[in-house]
Amino acid sequence: MVHMDIDAEKKYFFEALCLFHEMQWLHNVPVTEILTRRSLDAIPKGWTEQLEILKNEELNNFAMGKTIKAEWPDSLKAYLSRCKEINRLPLVPVLSSVELPKNFRTGLSQKKQHEIMHLANLVHEQCTPHNIQTIIDLGAGLGYVCQMLHHLYDYRVVGLEENEENVNKACARQQKLYPESLTRVKYIHCKVTCDSTDTIESILRREFPDATETCLIGLHACGDLSISASRIFCKIKSVKLFILISCCYHKLSVSKSVRIPLQEKQYFHNFPTSDCLREVIALHDFDTGQFLRAPFFRLACQESAEKWRDMTEEKHVEHSFHVLARAVLELYSKQNNLLLKKKVRKGTRKSQCSNFQTYFKDSLARYDLVRDTDEKLTATTFARDELEASITRLWEEHSKKLKVVEVYTGLQMMLQLPAESLILQDRLCWLRQQGLKAVIVPVMNKCVSPRSYAIVSHKR
Numbered sequence: 269m270v271h272m273d274i275d276a277e278k279k280y281f282f283e284a285l286c287l288f289h290e291m292q293w294l295h296n297v298p299v300t301e302i303l304t305r306r307s308l309d310a311i312p313k314g315w316t317e318q319l320e321i322l323k324n325e326e327l328n329n330f331a332m333g334k335t336i337k338a339e340w341p342d343s344l345k346a347y348l349s350r351c352k353e354i355n356r357l358p359l360v361p362v363l364s365s366v367e368l369p370k371n372f373r374t375g376l377s378q379k380k381q382h383e384i385m386h387l388a389n390l391v392h393e394q395c396t397p398h399n400i401q402t403i404i405d406l407g408a409g410l411g412y413v414c415q416m417l418h419h420l421y422d423y424r425v426v427g428l429e430e431n432e433e434n435v436n437k438a439c440a441r442q443q444k445l446y447p448e449s450l451t452r453v454k455y456i457h458c459k460v461t462c463d464s465t466d467t468i469e470s471i472l473r474r475e476f477p478d479a480t481e482t483c484l485i486g487l488h489a490c491g492d493l494s495i496s497a498s499r500i501f502c503k504i505k506s507v508k509l510f511i512l513i514s515c516c517y518h519k520l521s522v523s524k525s526v527r528i529p530l531q532e533k534q535y536f537h538n539f540p541t542s543d544c545l546r547e548v549i550a551l552h553d554f555d556t557g558q559f560l561r562a563p564f565f566r567l568a569c570q571e572s573a574e575k576w577r578d579m580t581e582e583k584h585v586e587h588s589f590h591v592l593a594r595a596v597l598e599l600y601s602k603q604n605n606l607l608l609k610k611k612v613r614k615g616t617r618k619s620q621c622s623n624f625q626t627y628f629k630d631s632l633a634r635y636d637l638v639r640d641t642d643e644k645l646t647a648t649t650f651a652r653d654e655l656e657a658s659i660t661r662l663w664e665e666h667s668k669k670l671k672v673v674e675v676y677t678g679l680q681m682m683l684q685l686p687a688e689s690l691i692l693q694d695r696l697c698w699l700r701q702q703g704l705k706a707v708i709v710p711v712m713n714k715c716v717s718p719r720s721y722a723i724v725s726h727k728r
Contacts, residue, residue: 272697272700272701274544277544277693277697278544278547278548280354280356280693281544281545281548281690281693281694282548282552283350283353283354284354284686284689284690284693285548285549285552285554285556287350287351287354287686288559288560288564288683288686288687288690289554289559291347291683292558292559293307293310294307294310294676294679294680294683295563295564295567295680295683295687296531296559296561296563296564297563298563299591299594299595300594300595300598301595301598302591302595302673302676303592303595303596303598303599303666304595304598304599304602305530307676308669308672308673308676311672311675311676311679312341312343312344314341314343314344315340315341315343315344315675315679316672316675318337318339318340318341318344319344319675319678319679320671320672320675322335324579324580324581324584327576327584327674327675327678328576328577328578328579330678331573331576331677331678331681331682332573332574332576332577333348333351333352333573333682336348347679347682348682351682351683351685351686354686354689354690355685355686355689356689356693356708357685357688357689357692357708357710357721358708358709358710358721359710360710360712360713360714360720361710362713363382363386363712363713365378365382365713365716366381366382366385366386367381367385368381368384368385368416369419371445372412372415372416372419376412378716379716379717380412382712382713382716382717383487383488383712383716383717384412384413384416384487385416386711386712387413387485387487387511387513387711387712387722388413388416388417388420388421390511390709390711390722390724391403391417391423391483391485391511392417392420392421392423394483394509394511394724394726395423395483395509398481398508398509398726399481400481400482400483400508400509401423401424401479401481402423402424402425402426402472402476402479402481402482402483403417403423403424403425403426403482403483403484403485404425404426404428404468404472404482404483404484404485404507405417405425405426405427405428405485405486405487406428406460406484406485406486406489406493406497406500407428407429407430407460407486407487407488407489407490407493408427408428408429408434408438408455409429409431409434409438410434410437410438410441411427411438411441411442411453411455413427413485413487414427414438414453414455415441415442415446415449415453418446418449418452418453419446419449422452423452424452424453424476424479425452425453425454426454426456426471426472426475426476427453427454427455427456428456428458428460428468428471429455429456429457429458430457430458430459430460432457435455435456435457438455439455442455454475456471456475458471460493460496460497460500461492461496462495462496462499462500464496464500465500465503465504468500468504469504469506472506479506480506481506481508482504482506482507482508482509483507483508483509483510483511484497484500484501484504484507484509484510484511484512485510485511485512486511486512486513486514487513488513488514488515488516488719489512489513489514489515490514490515490516490519491516491517491518491519491520491521492519492520492521492537492538494512494514494538494695495520495538495541495695497510497512498510498512498541498695498698498699498723501725502699502702502704507727508726508727509724509725509726509727510699510723510724510725510726511722511723511724512722512723513711513719513720513721513722514691514692514695514719514723515569515719516569517565517566517568517569517688517691518562518563518565518566518568518569520536520537520538520539520565521536521537521538522534522535522536522537523535523536523537524557526557528558531561532561533555533557533558533561534557534561534562535556535557539560539565539691539694540556540694541694541695541697541698542694542695542697542698542701543698543701544697544701545694545697564687565687565691567680567683567684567687568684568687568688568690568691569688569718569719570681570684570718571684571718572681572684572685572714572718573678573681573682573684573685574714574715575681575715576678576681577715584674585670587673587674587677588670588671588673588674588677589627589670591673591677592666592667592669592670592673593624593627593628593663595666596624596659596662596663596666597628597631597635597659599662599666600658600659600662601637605639606637606638606639607637607638607639608635608636608637609635609636609637609638610634610635611633611634611635611636624660624663624667625656625660628656628659628660628663632652637655688721692708692721692723695723696708696723699723699725704725704726704727705725705726705728706723706724706725707723707724707725708721708722708723708724709721709722709723709724710722
């Protein structure tokens with residue numbers, strides 16, 4: 269059994285839950301509803317007064333936890349301190365930019381190249397001491413990681429992918445570009461769940477019958493796939509090493525939702541995972557369905573405050589305009605018992621943010637305003653000029669809040685790392701609960717790839 273300081277873990281989880289419970293006004297609201305739910309008004313007055321006067325560079329450094337002033341309220345200083353304490357994620361070292369070999373770069377962004385190369389390096393670094401030669405890649409996509417592991421280090425790889433079209437594309441790319449890998453890299457259509465153990469073992473026996481020790485990996489395993497991967501790792505005897513980079517925490521499946529005033533409680537199938545966190549929640553009677561909802565998990569998988577490192581004042585103005593303008597549309601809709609429904613995948617374009625009138629016109633081209641009965645508001649039911657005048661008046665009423673929006677965003681960004689830390693610590697604790705060694709390893713440059721941490725676990 270791996271030694272785990274249960275008391276220390278329980279203390280950490282308790283303090284983390286207290287922080288997110290107390291600060292739910294900051295993270296438990298979709299950004300579109302910050303006016304509807306009066307989130308900006310929830311910022312303590314003393315905080316707003318001090319943070320609104322920060323210069324651009326000071327505001328950037330504040331969001332990254334690098335600015336603190338003696339004259340600030342004690343409660344604000346305590347908030348900064350608590351965020352740092354709850355963030356257990358290791359510092360990410362400065363990593364050099366990398367490029368894939370020339371014949372592997374086609375169609376890949378610098379971000380994707382960075383992710384593939386650094387994950388491949390980590391896999392090789394972890395597999396070598398244990399003489400592991402076979403890799404199982406969950407959620408292999410178009411097979412980029414699989415091909416790189418074979419090309420650089422001659423691993424045999426089984427790439428499992430739920431999307432059959434992706435499997436076909438990966439096979440076609442392999443036939444055309446990397447035919448020499450056909451016997452060493454296999455792409456298989458397979459929907460992976462926590463019940464896929466027998467299926468994966470069968471695939472492995474069929475493709476590489478002599479594989480006795482393997483490594484299970486996943487790059488940006490989405491939602492429940494991360495939890496399924498952990499359980500599969502524990503169940504398959506031949507899988508000795510586990511390397512997983514998660515993403516899309518907010519896509520965890522909801523086990524139960526309960527409507528309450530202004531919102532709904534949300535409980536998830538795969539959170540919490542560890543007995544330790546479950547016990548703390550039960551002991552202190554936390555109702556996590558009320559304050560650890562989808563907005564919390566969405567915050568945990570957003571870009572970190574590093575994004576603000578060199579952010580210009582112009583970019584801050586653009587960001588705050590876009591956030592506030594969208595919140596005004598939402599507020600108008602709620603006040604008039606209307607719903608905003610997207611007509612296209614992306615709501616409004618940031619390139620249309622020169623002024624509110626332009627923004628509004630672009631929004632009408634991209635959203636339908638409908639009543640709760642799904643009756644679309646057209647020119648015959650609601651005069652466009654009257655609609656524009658009403659919403660513009662609402663904008664003018666709130667337009668002085670642009671700087672407060674950036675203060676709110678900065679305060680919220682400080683919670684991103686603590687939120688991700690809580691989620692990953694819960695998963696780490698679950699693996700240790702199974703008697704396994706497990707650590708969090710920084711893999712990628714956060715400015716390039718925000719989901720940059722891998723859970724690494726090894727069976728003796």
